[in-house]
Amino acid sequence: MTGTLLFNALRDAIDEEMARDPHVCVIGEDVGQYGGSYKVTKDLYEKYGELRVLDTPIAENSFTGMAVGAAMTGLRPIVEGMNMGFLLLAFNQISNNMGMLRYTSGGNYTIPTVVRGPGGVGRQLGAEHSQRLEAYFHAVPGIKIVACSTPTNAKGLMKAAIRDENPVLFFEHVLLYNLSEELPKGDYVCSLDQADLVKEGKDLTILTYSRMRHHCLKALPQLQEKGIDAELIDLISLKPFDLETICKSIKKTNRVIIVEECMKTGGIGAELIALINENCFDDLDSRPIRLSSQDIPTPYNGKLENLTIIQPHQIVDTAEKIVRKGL
């Protein structure tokens, strides 16, 4: 059996959901004839036609707002950000319209939309194309935020996001599109609000998401060699957090490291640590640690870029310190 590449897993999810429900449509730049900048919507234009896979002009705030209006009147649009960073132009629509409108309308309207696209630090794409918007959008009420990390969860989460009645920001990572894996057979859906316990362990908990899951996986064997048995959790849902899984793990290991690709200030880890302190303070044997990207625009130079984001050896070093020395 050959595996499925992550971008194809996403494509299959969208294809299956579009076949299942004619209200589902795709809106964005180059999603149609071109098949998407990372080919996530390849061939769907031919299959479903130009209205269901709508190539838009380059007008992020307006086509995102248009998706909201379409959702309010019965459709279930999937908006592709050609690069998630471009959706900074649609910040108003994502925040004021998608996030708040159900509430301000007193429940008159629901906004079943998915906003998806490639994000994260790639290979020397420069600062503007290397953004991690999950932290910027984290404070917006009323939106769910999800990050996929494997072909299997990419497909199952995408299907769940499309079926959800709420707006979902769905983060893909540019460097994970070509991961390959054999997918479960048939129609499966992953839970949008459940973290993934990737590996059980007893000495410390590592919380991570998106591409950093794979950096953590690289660190695990080295930790094993050093006699450290780490528990690895992929958060999957960045909003709301699966606090049950997180707290259960910390209760067991009494130590926690957060490994993230977003910047340290105002990041996902910052919010997580606050919640951990509020919920698990008495279970902690040492202070929670964040391993985050530097608070700088991502530099173009490859060596500098590597220094900007966390590398597996830093995870090993920190885990060792926290377990051996209580840091």
Add this chain to the structure above:
Amino acid sequence: MTNDQEGSQLLQQEGHAERLTSLRGGESANLDREIGLKLFRDMTLGRRFEDKCAEMYYRGKMFGFVHLYNGQEAVSSGVIGAMKLKHDWFCSTYRDHVHALSAGVPARQVMSELFGKETGCSKGRGGSMHLFSKEHHLLGGYAFIGEGIPIALGAAFSSRYKKEVFSDENSDSVTAAFFGDGTCNNGQFFECLNMAQLWKLPIIFVVENNKWAIGMAHNRATSDPEIWRKANAFGMKGEEVDGMDVLAVRGAAQRALERARSGDGPTLIECLTYRFRGHSLADPDELRSEEEKDFWAQKDPIENLARILAEKGFSNKNELKSIEKEIDLEVNDAVEFALSSKDPDPNELTKYIWAD
């Protein structure tokens, strides 16, 4: 130079009023007794409702930013009155009370919303600038400049989508997006005109050009003050109308609806109008000249229609007076209803954030 001359020269320089004498719009709508009384009733409801809002605001019953619509009634009644209620869609701004009323949202629900009550159309969660009613196809009041335009575009997209993807011939709804002159300098306006024309979407862009964007005079903010001409750049039909004349507005709306329903796409209608009050009830309104206000007060759209109805023998002073009385009762009833309604339950503070 006499004061009068000075006044008219001032108006000429600024163009807004002067444009009224050289409009290139099409024909006004036909008038009969039934339509005339319907429009008179709708505009009067809008006017009396807003006057009551001002009173309640100054009495401390209403809070926040409250933007009234006095003077612009011919636009709401002229456009929405020509459309099919609960079938076509309407999208407004922060100046949304009267659009909601024209769309059929009961005065009780609108007033209750302004009082922040659970019986309000947005359950007291929205307020003056965020009136919503799915039942009445009111897509909402949007408080940020321009953001309602893409929402309206989405509703128009749905209409075309359902017609073609679901082969639903009954899906012929048209969406009207209302917004001001100042909003026409915002990118979303241009982006949406482009997409609407590109995809021939059933939408009417209704510009309520009241010459002012808070304190920014229209001619100080835009390179070509004739907004209807901007449609040209997109190959779209544009029309300018006397926004103080409800029949002229209705005529333009009917032509736009015809185009939209037959698949010929969008229209931009620029209505030349004026607000009789400040930008909001918190605005000291110091920049607009008395001459200018007087000029437009003479053009009161409701008095205008009353005169025509009498001239044509469709109605008379007494009948119109009794309609006004009925409407005053309706507005007073709305206030009573709002006053006696309950605040939202504090236990439901977080209700409506998530959909199940």
